[in-house]
Amino acid sequence: MNHTLLLPAPARRVRRIVLVGLAIAGVVIAAPGVRRLFVAAAPPVTALGVADGVVPDGAPVSVWDETPAVCKLDADLLDALRRAAKAAEADGVRLRVNSGWRSPEYQEELLRRAVDRHGSLEKAARWVATPETSPHVAGEAVDIGPARAAAWLSVHGAAYGLCQIYRNEPWHYELRPDAVRRGCPSMYPDPSKDPRMRR
Structure with missing residues (x-):
């Protein structure tokens, strides 16, 4: 018996959009130069x-x-x-x-x-x-x-x-x-x- 949970079509579509968005964000953050923007905005390591x-x-x-x-x-x-x-x-x-x-x-x-x-x-x-x-x-x-x-x-x-x-x-x-x-x-x-x- 297959226990795979099938989401309704609209929910699957939202999940797919979220996953694609996260993948794109990961590529952008990993791009040269962009990563520095995130690192530079990070708070200091110590107070x-x-x-x-x-x-x-x-x-x-x-x-x-x-x-x-x-x-x-x-x-x-x-x-x-x-x-x-x-x-x-x-x-x-x-x-x-x-x-x-x-x-x-x-x-x-x-x-x-x-x-x-x-x-x-x-x-x-x-x-x-x-x-x-x-x-x-x-x-x-x-x-x-x-x-x-x-x-x-x-x-x-x-x-x-x-x-x-x-x-x-x-x-x-x-x-x-x-x-x-x-x-x-x-x-x-x-x-x-x-x-x-x-x-």
Whole structure:
């Protein structure tokens, strides 16, 4: 005896349409490039917060703030930044730290997002370092904003030993104490050309 359950014709038609729709969706999602859209929209693997160095969008912290992104910076870098901030304020410019110290987990998440956005680790390396090589994780780099503040620092930063390191990142500054006497060193085109990133 055959125990196959036969659906009425309209139900079979709906089932067939649903199965065909799922098959098409599977092909579309598997297509090159489309998968990245779904991965990029995925939530972060871990819940990251201020304790990891995250600075909330729209609320960059000042260099006087005690948030981990700032207070976990290298002491000499923070001192130079505070001195530069006072001078900038005298010129009517307020320096903000949009990103400073980062936990390895936060850096890993930024790298994952960059790979999703740019399509490969090689292309992402032009913008984001690994947790093992990032000067942010070591507390040795700051991203300054807004653009007017970064522009002020590009002109006056050497006097405090603060130098823009990458040509493609006008917001990224690190401490180079020799810059006070000799000026800032030549910039790398982007982080992928920085020998420190190849460790």
